[in-house]
Amino acid sequence: MADQRERVFSGIQPSGTFTLGNYVGAVRHWGPLQAEYDCIYSVVNMHAITVRQQPAALRKATYEAAAMLLASGIDPEQSVIFIQSEVPQHAELSWVLACNTMFGELSRMTQFKDKSKKNADNINGGLFTYPILMAADILLYNAHQVPVGVDQKQHVELSRDIAQRFNNAYSDTFVVPAPLIQKQGAKVMSLQDPAAKMSKSDPNENAYVAMDDAPEVIMRKFKRAVTDSGGEVRRAEDKPGVSNLMTIYGIMTGKDDAAIEAEFAGRGYGDFKEAVGQSVIDVFTPIQQRYGEILADKAELERILREGAEKARRIAAKTLSKVYRKVGFVSN
Ligand code: TRP
Numbered sequence: 001m002a003d004q005r006e007r008v009f010s011g012i013q014p015s016g017t018f019t020l021g022n023y024v025g026a027v028r029h030w031g032p033l034q035a036e037y038d039c040i041y042s043v044v045n046m047h048a049i050t051v052r053q054q055p056a057a058l059r060k061a062t063y064e065a066a067a068m069l070l071a072s073g074i075d076p077e078q079s080v081i082f083i084q085s086e087v088p089q090h091a092e093l094s095w096v097l098a099c100n101t102m103f104g105e106l107s108r109m110t111q112f113k114d115k116s117k118k119n120a121d122n123i124n125g126g127l128f129t130y131p132i133l134m135a136a137d138i139l140l141y142n143a144h145q146v147p148v149g150v151d152q153k154q155h156v157e158l159s160r161d162i163a164q165r166f167n168n169a170y171s172d173t174f175v176v177p178a179p180l181i182q183k184q185g186a187k188v189m190s191l192q193d194p195a196a197k198m199s200k201s202d203p204n205e206n207a208y209v210a211m212d213d214a215p216e217v218i219m220r221k222f223k224r225a226v227t228d229s230g231g232e233v234r235r236a237e238d239k240p241g242v243s244n245l246m247t248i249y250g251i252m253t254g255k256d257d258a259a260i261e262a263e264f265a266g267r268g269y270g271d272f273k274e275a276v277g278q279s280v281i282d283v284f285t286p287i288q289q290r291y292g293e294i295l296a297d298k299a300e301l302e303r304i305l306r307e308g309a310e311k312a313r314r315i316a317a318k319t320l321s322k323v324y325r326k327v328g329f330v331s332n
Contacts (some may be wrong), residue, residue, distance in 0.1 A: 009143035021198035031073025159166035222277030
């Protein structure tokens, strides 16, 4: 029987280890979505090479990313999980979509502008056309919902525009996707500068927590986290450091702001920071254990990814052949 549920697609780049920010904003939602949606998840290694990569490091990071997704609750029996470069249709559809995307649209992408500033010596064509590849990822699988962090919303909206434009020009072909943005903790900020997003490219390692950081490292980073003046644990605009820690603690423990404020009333920041660190350790420890086990059985991991790529190719090939037919490509 055909799956009647809506489809979810999302991708994550294999750029080193995931941070607490990736976990909170994206990865932790992917497992639970399986109960409601037909989910397809990809490690998008083709996106990763828009920034120069060491080949050996990229190879390793690709397996690690897949292992971390599995450790975080993606079940290969329920969902499709695959490596982007193993499904050639992504690159192929990307070209057709590129011919239906405007230079001006790509120029308006804020991430392109940011990344061009950061990589001023390598503003390559891929960095510019990256959102087209992302649209291909989504449209190939006719995804209805695309769980992403707020920073990717603009790219999903561009995917919508491209889908609609293609549908209008060539008749109904693609499902028009929508971004699925989780409100709580959509953005986790740097532990050293709460005005900046938590990022693993931060030169200060204390600014982010990696999902494979050892418990003592996690604790140390939280103990060093910047707080604000005053000693009160309370969410407020002028308390961005404490507010960020409250967000993290709330997500890790399920407690709301009122409960957190009550818990730490009359106690100092020191106690609070330690509790936040411990809450993250409690959530990450079992994930890290599974992650270690998955990476230790490389043959099984490869089997899961091979099977995932096969399933993905079957779906993608169907969409691509429809697209090729509609645009007038001959098939002999
Ligand atoms: N661009 C996304 C990021 O950097 C990753 C990504 C690639 C993606 N293709 C996707 C996310 C498709 C959702 C759907 O985070």
